[in-house]
Amino acid sequence: MEAGNKIWYKFPNLAPYDVKENVIMVTNSNSAKYIQEIKQSIYSFAAEIEWKNMWTLEEAGIRFSKNETLFLLRDEKGALGHIWFDQEYCYNLYVHPRRKKGTAERFTYHCFNFIPHKEIFAYADGWNKKAIKHFEKVGGIEISSYL
Amino acid sequence: MSDSVKKYYELLEEGRITSISNGTGFTFIYESPDGGKTVTERPFGGDISDRVVISKPILSEGDKRDAYTILSVYSEESILEAARILGSR
Numbered sequence: 001m002e003a004g005n006k007i008w009y010k011f012p013n014l015a016p017y018d019v020k021e022n023v024i025m026v027t028n029s030n031s032a033k034y035i036q037e038i039k040q041s042i043y044s045f046a047a048e049i050e051w052k053n054m055w056t057l058e059e060a061g062i063r064f065s066k067n068e069t070l071f072l073l074r075d076e077k078g079a080l081g082h083i084w085f086d087q088e089y090c091y092n093l094y095v096h097p098r099r100k101k102g103t104a105e106r107f108t109y110h111c112f113n114f115i116p117h118k119e120i121f122a123y124a125d126g127w128n129k130k131a132i133k134h135f136e137k138v139g140g141i142e143i144s145s146y147l
Numbered sequence: 148m149s150d151s152v153k154k155y156y157e158l159l160e161e162g163r164i165t166s167i168s169n170g171t172g173f174t175f176i177y178e179s180p181d182g183g184k185t186v187t188e189r190p191f192g193g194d195i196s197d198r199v200v201i202s203k204p205i206l207s208e209g210d211k212r213d214a215y216t217i218l219s220v221y222s223e224e225s226i227l228e229a230a231r232i233l234g235s236r
Binding site: 006007008010088117118119121123142143144 | 208211212215216218219220
C-alpha cells in the first residue's frame with residue numbers, strides 16, 4: 001500500500017552497529033564550525049543531481065535551529081554524502097556515485113548509532129528504486145506490510 | 148546516590164519527565180506541567196532557570212509509530228485536512 005507515491009519504512013535501530021565511517025555530526029551547537037563542509041556537500045549533490053527541492057545553507061540553518069541533525073560523510077576527496085535526522089525521522093540521504101561498495105549502508109548504520117530511538121522512519125518515492133533498494137538493504141520494513 | 152539524582156530517576160519512572168540526548172552529545176530533561184501542552188527543555192543537571200519552552204510536545208514511541216502508520220496509509224491531503232479540523236475545534 002502506498003500513500004500517494006510515498007512508501008514509508010520503519011527501521012529497527014539495533015545500535016550499536018560495528019561500523020566506522022569518516023562522518024561529521026553537525027548540530028545547532030557546532031554548525032558554524034562546519035559551514036565549508038556543509039557547502040561542499042550541497043555542491044557535491046548539485047554537481048550530480050538537478051533537484052529543485054534540494055536544501056540550501058539557509059534551509060540547513062533553519063533545520064539546525066529546530067534541533068535537527070546533519071551527518072556529513074567524507075573521504076579523501078571531500079564531501080561524499082549526507083543525511084538529515086529530525087528525531088527518529090531521517091531524510092535527504094545522498095551518497096556520491098564515487099562511493100565504494102557498501103558505503104551507503106555503513107554510513108546509514110554509523111548514523112543510527114547516534115540516534116537515541118529504537119525505531120527510525122523514512123520514506124522513498126515510489127519511482128526511486130535506488131532508495132527503495134537501499135532502505136531494504138539496511139533493514140527497512142514497509143509499514144504497510146504489517147498493517 | 149544523592150537525593151536530587153534519586154528524585155530525577157523517580158520522575159523518569161513516573162513519566163513526569165523525559166530524558167534524552169538531542170543528538171548534540173548532551174542529555175536534556177524535558178518537563179511538562181500540563182500533561183504535554185507546554186514542554187520545557189533544560190540540560191541534565193542544569194538549573195530550573197535554564198528551562199526553555201519548546202513547542203514540540205513529548206510523544207511516546209507508540210504515538211510516533213501511529214503517526215507514521217497514518218502517513219503510510221492516507222494521502223497527505225486527507226491528513227492535512229484532518230489536522231485542520233483538529234486545529235479549528
